[in-house]
Amino acid sequence: MDTLVKCIEDLRMKLNRYRKHGLKEYPTRTIFIDQLLEALGWDIRDPDEVELEYSTIDGKSVDYAAKINRRLVLFIEAKALNDPLTDVKAITQVVGYAANAGVEWCILTNGINYKVYHSTEKTEAPEKLLFEISLDPKETEGMSIQQVAEQFARFSRDSMAKGVLDEIGEQIFTTGKIRKALDKLFMDPPNTLIKVIRSTLEDDSIKPAQIKKALKTLWSQPSETEIPSTYRYTKKPVPSSESKVKEYNEEHHLNGKPQEVVELFKTLDKFCRELDPKIVQRETLKHYIKYKHGNNIFCCVRIHKSGLRVLLKLNYSDLESPAEYVRDVSNIGHLGVGDFELTIDSLQRFQNAKSLIQKSFERNKSK
Numbered sequence: 001m002d003t004l005v006k007c008i009e010d011l012r013m014k015l016n017r018y019r020k021h022g023l024k025e026y027p028t029r030t031i032f033i034d035q036l037l038e039a040l041g042w043d044i045r046d047p048d049e050v051e052l053e054y055s056t057i058d059g060k061s062v063d064y065a066a067k068i069n070r071r072l073v074l075f076i077e078a079k080a081l082n083d084p085l086t087d088v089k090a091i092t093q094v095v096g097y098a099a100n101a102g103v104e105w106c107i108l109t110n111g112i113n114y115k116v117y118h119s120t121e122k123t124e125a126p127e128k129l130l131f132e133i134s135l136d137p138k139e140t141e142g143m144s145i146q147q148v149a150e151q152f153a154r155f156s157r158d159s160m161a162k163g164v165l166d167e168i169g170e171q172i173f174t175t176g177k178i179r180k181a182l183d184k185l186f187m188d189p190p191n192t193l194i195k196v197i198r199s200t201l202e203d204d205s206i207k208p209a210q211i212k213k214a215l216k217t218l219w220s221q222p223s224e225t226e227i228p229s230t231y232r233y234t235k236k237p238v239p240s241s242e243s244k245v246k247e248y249n250e251e252h253h254l255n256g257k258p259q260e261v262v263e264l265f266k267t268l269d270k271f272c273r274e275l276d277p278k279i280v281q282r283e284t285l286k287h288y289i290k291y292k293h294g295n296n297i298f299c300c301v302r303i304h305k306s307g308l309r310v311l312l313k314l315n316y317s318d319l320e321s322p323a324e325y326v327r328d329v330s331n332i333g334h335l336g337v338g339d340f341e342l343t344i345d346s347l348q349r350f351q352n353a354k355s356l357i358q359k360s361f362e363r364n365k366s367k
Contacts, residue, residue: 004149004156007039011135015112023081023111029063032111032135033078041157042066049157056097065103068161075106075119083110091117092125105165107155112136115258116155118169130169131260132305142309142343144324151306151345171347172260179266186219248284253303260346264308265301267350268357272299275361287335294366299357300336307345310353311338312360325349326356 011032018031037044044050044064054065054075064076077094079085085108098106098119108115112135117128133151134140140148154164185193194208254262272291273280281292288311291299300311316328316339330339338360342353 001146001149001153004039004153005145007035008135008145008149008152011035012137015136018081021081025078025080028081028111029078032081033064033076033109036135036152037064037066037076040152040155057100060093060097062094062097066157066160068157072101072103073105073160074155075101075103077106077108079108079110081111085110085113085115088126091115095119095125095128104169105155105160113139114152114155116165118173121173126256127259129258130165130172131258134306139304140306142327142341143306143345144343146324147343147345168260168346172263175263176259179263182219186215189215248286250284250289252284252286253289257303257305261303261305261307264344264347264350265303267347268301268308268310268344271354271357272361275358276365279366290337293361293364296364296366297337298361298364300338302335307343309336310342310344310357311336312340312342312356313338313364314340314356314360316340323352325353 014031023031034044037050042050044052048070049067051065051067053061053063055061062075063078064074065072066074066076075094075098077090077097079090085091091108094106094108095117096119098104098117104118104120106117106119108117113132114134115132116130117125118130119128121128131151131154133148135148153159154168159165189212191208194211197211198204198206198208254265257265269282269289273282276293279293283290283292288300288302290297290301298313302309302311311329311334316322316326316330319326325343325345327341327343328339329341334341340356340360342356344350344353
């Protein structure tokens with residue numbers, strides 16, 4: 001890990017200088033991508049481990065085809081340094097190359113940002129994005145360099161050999177599929193589900209219509225504070241007849257985010273609401289989402305491509321030995337309420353952070 005951290009530090013020092021040059025694809029590969037892959041344990045000079053310009057079935061080629069014991073495990077497609085990596089055609093192309101070759105994982109990168117896709121997911125290509133990580137400190141603000149290195153290490157040679165990406169992908173994508181299935185079942189329950197619930201209840205006085213209503217109540221998202229479903233935002237007061245109102249909802253924050261970040265938010269959202277289901281309210285603002293107990297805010301969440309930034313109303317000085325994902329932002333300009341920030345980039349890190357979120361809730365809940 002020390003070698004990888006040192007490599008990230010070196011590459012960060014080059015960013016601003018080479019961005020001005022507008023590097024094309026080949027120099028981007030030689031200056032940025034090759035160096036990172038080597039720090040991740042891939043021997044790019046050994047074609048039995050990393051085959052360059054790997055030929056695909058349609059006569060095209062993939063820039064890097066990484067192998068474990070000569071078995072293809074990862075495709076990497078490079079773009080120019082300043083490429084935004086948002087072209088759906090490019091995403092579909094690299095995902096298609098991997099799927100057609102029976103390769104589960106592929107990466108689209110401009111040498112700075114690395115977007116990791118699970119090629120065989122049964123969904124549109126952009127939605128196959130598991131996670132995204134960047135060398136740019138601005139894109140990973142709040143993350144320690146150790147955290148950034150841990151994210152890159154997910155596709156190191158050792159991690160690919162151990163099936164780390166497979167494990168993370170199965171957890172994230174399976175959870176998302178089950179969540180969608182439960183949404184469908186609970187919001188429009190079939191008669192078979194109603195019958196199972198009635199038989200389990202052993203109470204004939206509860207009618208099917210009551211069960212349907214209860215399921216919707218238990219499973220549906222909470223109404224937002226003050227204005228149901230969305231937060232209406234306007235920069236300055238204007239006459240009501242001329243008012244231009246913009247709505248912000250959950251989709252505003254989740255649109256285009258990797259699946260891991262979506263599941264992280266869904267998990268945190270559920271945890272915050274269940275701290276006190278009758279009292280906790282969620283309010284969606286332009287830049288962040290906040291959770292309140294009565295009138296008291298106890299948690300604010302900003303959703304980034306690389307993970308969640310969670311602000312809590314706690315004192316940093318109260319911690320004896322803060323973890324690397326915790327920082328004091330009391331003297332740093334930030335969006336949201338609270339001076340105690342957590343950077344959550346995995347479900348495991350969320351499990352470790354739950355006690356701090358609950359502590360903020362306990363300290364700030366309404367009497």
